[in-house]
Amino acid sequence: MVNFGSLARKIFGSSNDRRIKGFRPRVEAINALEKEMQALSDDALKARTEEFRKQIAEGKTLDDLLIPAFAVVREASRRALGLRPFDVQLIGGMVLHGGGISEMRTGEGKTLVATLPVYLNALSGKGVHVVTVNDYLARRDAEWMSRVYGFLGLTTGIIVHGLSDEERKAAYACDVTYATNNELGFDYLRDNMKYDRAQMVQRGHNYAIVDEVDSILIDEARTPLIISGPLDDRSELYNSIDTFIPQLEAADYEIDEKQRTATFTEEGTEKLENLLREAGMLKGASLYDVENVAIVHHVNNALKAHRLFQRDKDYIVRNGEVVIIDEFTGRMMPGRRFSEGLHQALEAKEKVQIHPENQTLASITFQNYFRMYSKLAGMTGTALTEAEEFGNIYGLEVSEIPTNVPVARIDEDDEVYRSVEEKFKAIVREIREAHAKGQPTLVGTTSIEKSEQLAERLRAEGFQEFQVLNARHHEQEAVIVAQAGRPGAITIATNMAGRGTDIQLGGNADMRIAQELGDMAAGPERDAKEQAIREDIARLKEQALAAGGLYVLATERHESRRIDNQLRGRSGRQGDPGRSKFFLSLQDDLMRIFGSDRMDGMLQKLGLKEDEAIIHPWINKALEKAQKKVEARNFDIRKNLLKFDDVMNDQRKVVFEQRIALMDGENLGETIAEMREDVVEDLVAKHIPENAYAEQWDLDGLKEGVRAHLNLDMPIHEWAAEEGIDDENIRERLLEAANKAAADRMERFGPDIMAYVEKSIVLQTLDHLWREHLVNLDHLRSVVGFRGYAQRDPLQEYKTEAFELFQAMLGNLRQAVTSQLMRVELVREAADAPPPQAPQQVRGEHIDATTGEDDFGETALALAPADNRIVPAEQRDPADPSTWGKVGRNETCPCGSGKKFKHCHGAFV
Structure with missing residues (x-):
């Protein structure tokens, strides 16, 4: 039977091939301008920026200027960075300019690719945002690429955590602004809590390029950004509702312990309505009328607190506080609170002090934030598996950009073992063999916990020198990942750790120079040492190449093929040799979903002995199908x-x-x-x-x-x-x-x-x-x-x-x-009072969908000044409110006016 789809692809090429082919004439036109650009002086090259702006003012479109603008950036990059963008990088830049996603393999220079469309779109004067996954990458990329923008007369700003509003406003006013996704979203929400237009820091949403687009627009988009603040004290409401639940009987509600749900029956609802009506708390005829939505929420929480949550099992009461018990470890978790009023319902049940719940003051999902941009684009090493989601939700088309040099990495079939113990024995064996021949090894794990477990096992097996990375400290990670290509190096990492940093065989010369010679003054001695480091790196690279290049050894398959592909793509950059292999066991999460019981029985019948593995392409295909199902469900x-x-x-x-x-x-x-x-x-x-x-x-x-x-x-x-x-x-x-x-x-x-x-x-x-x-x-x-x-x-x-x-x-x-x-x-003086400000003591949070942890950890992002210090009167400067600390509303205002604080600097008209 003829497969007409594959036959057509062989004759005409895939739709991606045809799309890439369509960019070739413009690449040739840019190449044709190269000699002309090389002949220009630095000043003449820089002057092109003003010429382009003048042409835009006269009615030319950005598309009209793409060819000369890309030619200018290519030459500026060569002079400012010593890097000349390849033809495939020009194609990647064109996809980004067109509002699409460039899928480019690791090591293909995505950071440099972005400079091409960024420069072209910045010419309009409306600002361009380049979005990265963490502060370290935002700073690194901005500092590195600002050399190109500065060479061409453009300004570059950086938005990271901890900046003042004035600093943020200046950064957004630049031609190009590098920022993290969280900071952009929070700045938008904060702007919409300001009371004066002049206090707003963002100036619109013109064009954004999202680096690691799959991570930001898919993985992190599963949870919203939230700004929250404490609610008014509503303990009376919780206490009132709590008194109703003991009056109900077993027939008034249904409990499902497996799903952890509690619902009222019709009889229960009717009884509750009567109780609420008698207490004067019911509006309208029915509990489920729209104006009673808050009451419904509270009674549901009270029912859960009484009938689902057990004291000394789910929580304990200690020192007058309800403390959660972790269901997996059995440990107390002081400081953690159930959300959406459930913790308050438990406090009412146990008759302890009810602490105010946090109220959402503003929130937005990344999907809705990034869809505000007039034009959106993205780049990553892995996007094709999520092409449908990018198309449906963001209107972004994924284009696979060819590599500059063919990929020489060997991707081996998975090895499947019966138990986790057998699998880890095989992994240690494999690491030992690779280390013995001087091959650098990157070991990928799916969680921080599993990376630590493997590290313990290696120590027990006598390994002394290896690095453990687990997505905790981004700057430190980048340094470790950069050196993971040295001969014999062993680096254990979670799949996402060190994202955005290339692993170069032999090590990264620039990072080593910065580390070893950072404090050394320029001069002949430093130049000699720098040269020695570069020669050492070249020698180490030859050793790593001879050992077979970087070996990516994965300890488990992730539920998303995209994460696996990204880990695999760490090896084989720019045509380097390399290999990758996944080690699995029937006890792994994905294998359990796939149906390991049947497979375990089948393997035993086939005579699979202990410590033996099954290796077959069919296993890979079956796993890919299982991953596709999980991906579709998550979508x-x-x-x-x-x-x-x-x-x-x-x-x-x-x-x-x-x-x-x-x-x-x-x-x-x-x-x-x-x-x-x-x-x-x-x-x-x-x-x-x-x-x-x-x-x-x-x-x-x-x-x-x-x-x-x-x-x-x-x-x-x-x-x-x-x-x-x-x-x-x-x-x-x-x-x-x-x-x-x-x-x-x-x-x-x-x-x-x-x-x-x-x-x-x-x-x-x-x-x-x-x-x-x-x-x-x-x-x-x-x-x-x-x-x-x-x-x-x-x-x-x-x-x-x-x-x-x-x-x-x-x-x-x-x-x-x-x-x-x-x-x-x-009174007339109130006109001189400062304008009202956004609420105090607010904080921002973005929960990581995979770990359940707040991205901002314990140093929760303070989004408005919240000064609760009690400062003695003699230490307060009347002319500087920042020295006053917390001032009581009925205190005399520290400014010296003689009025109460609430009628002066604390005025809330």
Whole structure:
């Protein structure tokens, strides 16, 4: 039977081959300009940048300038770095410029490739972001490549952890900005918590190139970036709800210990509704009405706390605190807390002090952050296996760029052993053989724990010199990985450790020079030592080549083929020889998924003895199929999460755009007047129903509503007694009275102060309600899955109810702003108070989806100044608020004004 697909590929080439072929004419055109560029002086080459900018101003597009711009960068790179981009690197740069993903093997020079499209796109003056996975790579790449950009007259900025807002703003204002994905996302969220446009640091999202794109847009995109802060004390609510659970009987709920879920039955729901109604805590008719979403969340947590979590098994109470017990190790985990209010529910159950839970103040997924860029591109050594996800979610097409020199690495078939013990014996044997002949070995493990276990085994077997890398300290990793190609070197690493650094056979000369001669002054002596190091590296490289190049020995297959391919790709850079082999056991996670019981029985029947391995290409194919299944499942999970986040993202965009419009608006008088009018309309419509008789009017309710929301005491009953009065007349009279009160206030305070007050109150109220809305959406998200039991689509239900909650939030905004503005009383000095700031004591977190640890570890990212020091009065400088530490709101302000802090520098209008 003829396979027409493979036949067509042989005749016409694959779609990737045809795409790459399409770039060849432009590569030839760039090569044709090379002699012309080499003839230019440094100044003349630099002057090309201004010429290009002038051409753009005259109407030329970036595509029109691609050929001459790439030719200029190639020559500038040769002069500034001593590196001339290969033809395949030019192709990689064109893919990036076109908004695609360049899949380039390890060692093909992706860092240099990025300079080509970065320079071209920076000519527009809108800024280009180059995104890396950690601070070390951001600094390294920026410092290295800024030599090229600086040579051509462009500025380069770096965004890493620990910078001030002024430093961030300056870095974003540069032509090219290198940054980590986390810092970019947090800066966007922080900007949308600012109260003054001038305080915002980012200047838009024009073009981003994401390095290690698979890691950032797939692996790290499984969890959102979150900025959180402590919630107000709600211990009374937890305690009240906790009293209901002991009143329920076994028939009122269902427990599934395997899935760790607890749900109320119909009888239980009805009983609970009655209890809540008696306590005055139920809004509307049903517990599951949208306005009760927070109450549902709390009662579910209380039920879990009482019926699923057992004291002295899941947690203990020590010194008045609920301490979690790790289910795997049985150890206490002080400092760790269950999230989403569950820990508070346990504290209420055990009658100990309830600590405030953290509230999400702002959050965004990497998917939605990076989709804001007008143009997005990425590069990595491994993207093809995730091509569908890149296409579906980001609209990015993956192009496989040919290597500059053919790959000479030998990828051997997997060796499968029956037990983990047998597998590790074979691994130690293999490492010993490679070490004996001087072959450098990189041993890949799937976790930090497993890398440490293997290290212990090697020590026990008498190995003294080897390195262990486990994705902890990025800079130190880069140094170790760079020297992993020395003859006989043994490096044990987690699969992701040292990512972004090449392993060069013989070692990395530049890193060795920096380490050994870092403090030595320039001169003949240093030059001689540098030359000696380079000669030593060349000699060591010859030894490593003779031993067969780098041997990548993997101790397990990862659930993703992409991670395996990346580990394999560490060997065989730039045509070097090398080999790779995976050692597996039937007890490995993936093999268990694959069905090792059947295979173990089959291997025993075939007479497989202890310490023997099965090696066959069919095993590789079967494992690849298992990996594909796991990848597809993970993709579905990410796709589903994104669908839910898209609902919140649409609302986030509206709120953030509205905030910027409010900050930009000089005078919000018209907006405030519309809000006031809407509040009057709502009040009248609520208490005087359409076409109702006068006797049916709720006059007491209207009078109370007008007093509460408009701060006016109006003769509602007298108006209603007038002949021929209707709802329209009452509406007009109320609006007139409200407008007059607002105008009087404007006259008393003056338009400038009132404009400042209006802007402050609208922004603060919007932020407060948006945070409450985020909590409600979190609660809704946690319970909406149960709708599936009623044959209703949880996503559709989430969309509908999230929209209702959003509409309710906007209604609350109009009421809250109008109510505050109709009551605000100020003394004139308040106009000199500083503008309101983002909330104190907030922190950022991004949970690593594979380890469950916060990327920022114990030094959690402080996203706003949170100074809780108590500073003696004599040590405070009245002119420098940063020396004051924590100041009580009722203390006299340290500035010397004589006012209370809350009425001066702590003013919160």
